[in-house]
Amino acid sequence: GAVVSQHPSRVICKSGTSVKIECRSLDFQATTMFWYRQFPKQSLMLMATSNEGSKATYEQGVEKDKFLINHASLTLSTLTVTSAHPEDSSFYICSARKAGGNNNEQFFGPGTRLTVL
Amino acid sequence: GENVEQHPSTLSVQEGDSAVIKCTYSDSASNYFPWYKQELGKGPQLIIDIRSNVGEKKDQRIAVTLNKTAKHFSLHITETQPEDSAVYFCAASMSNTGKLIFGQGTTLQVKP
Numbered sequence A: 001g002a003v004v005s006q007h008p009s010r011v012i013c014k015s016g017t018s019v020k021i022e023c024r025s026l027d028f029q030a031t032t033m034f035w036y037r038q039f040p041k042q043s044l045m046l047m048a049t050s051n052e053g054s055k056a057t058y059e060q061g062v063e064k065d066k067f068l069i070n071h072a073s074l075t076l077s078t079l080t081v082t083s084a085h086p087e088d089s090s091f092y093i094c095s096a097r098k099a100g101g102n103n104n105e106q107f108f109g110p111g112t113r114l115t116v117l
Numbered sequence B: 001g002e003n004v005e006q007h008p009s010t011l012s013v014q015e016g017d018s019a020v021i022k023c024t025y026s027d028s029a030s031n032y033f034p035w036y037k038q039e040l041g042k043g044p045q046l047i048i049d050i051r052s053n054v055g056e057k058k059d060q061r062i063a064v065t066l067n068k069t070a071k072h073f074s075l076h077i078t079e080t081q082p083e084d085s086a087v088y089f090c091a092a093s094m095s096n097t098g099k100l101i102f103g104q105g106t107t108l109q110v111k112p
Helices: none
Strands: A004-007 A010-013 A019-025 A030-038 A045-051 A067-073 A076-081 A090-098 A112-116 B004-007 B010-014 B019-025 B032-038 B045-051 B056-059 B062-067 B072-077 B086-093 B100-102 B106-111
Touching: A004 A090, A010 A019, A019 A030, A019 A090, A019 A112, A030 A067, A030 A076, A045 A067, A045 B100, A076 A090, B004 B086, B010 B019, B019 B086, B019 B106, B032 B062, B045 B056, B045 B062, B072 B086
Parallel strands: A010 A112, B010 B106
Antiparallel strands: A004 A019, A019 A076, A030 A045, A030 A090, A067 A076, A090 A112, B004 B019, B019 B072, B032 B045, B032 B086, B056 B062, B062 B072, B086 B100, B086 B106
16 A cells, blocks of 8 residues: 555634644655645645655745645654635645655645635 | 646546546656546545556556657546546656646546
8 A cells, every 4th residue: 555644634723823734654654745735626736845854845936934844754744834824725735755666656645624714 | 847738627528438638748858647536625546657668558447648759648538437527637747856747637527
């Protein structure tokens, strides 16, 4: 298998608060994890690439101070949305690439629905 | 950077008919082309992928073709079933970055 989990699956928070989303590879080690954002009826947009033990690489237009990414182990990456506002409401999806596996293949988590009131 | 265009945006077929979704990419260095199925409220699921050293790949009712010269690839679903109804995304990736660039998505509706 190659199972990726995310927690929580849904979160509702007040404007101005911070929210942490966890992404775990359950049965494999992931040297690289990716974070995507998906607005309703739109495609997945890559936010950042997270490498274990190093700083994340952010895509153009993504604020690194707002979307804090930590990849502390080979099975866990976290995304923290700081000072969340209603426009941050979205579906956040992570994916993981196996250590030593096919360099391209990514295994996706089930997503986290964030609603900021 | 890479850009992936996907057509059509919506596709409605009768059960049992075939469905074809097409994608084009811009960067000739891309060498991995996966297709994903996404159901409402869920993460994308890989259904088939193809690498740039292969022209065609088939897995039961699903096939993917790749034309490197023209920089386009297509998903073919035969004998469609209502449970095939979902949003389908193509993507392109280069091995040096591993980043996936997604197409805009196709909403497939299979009518019973």
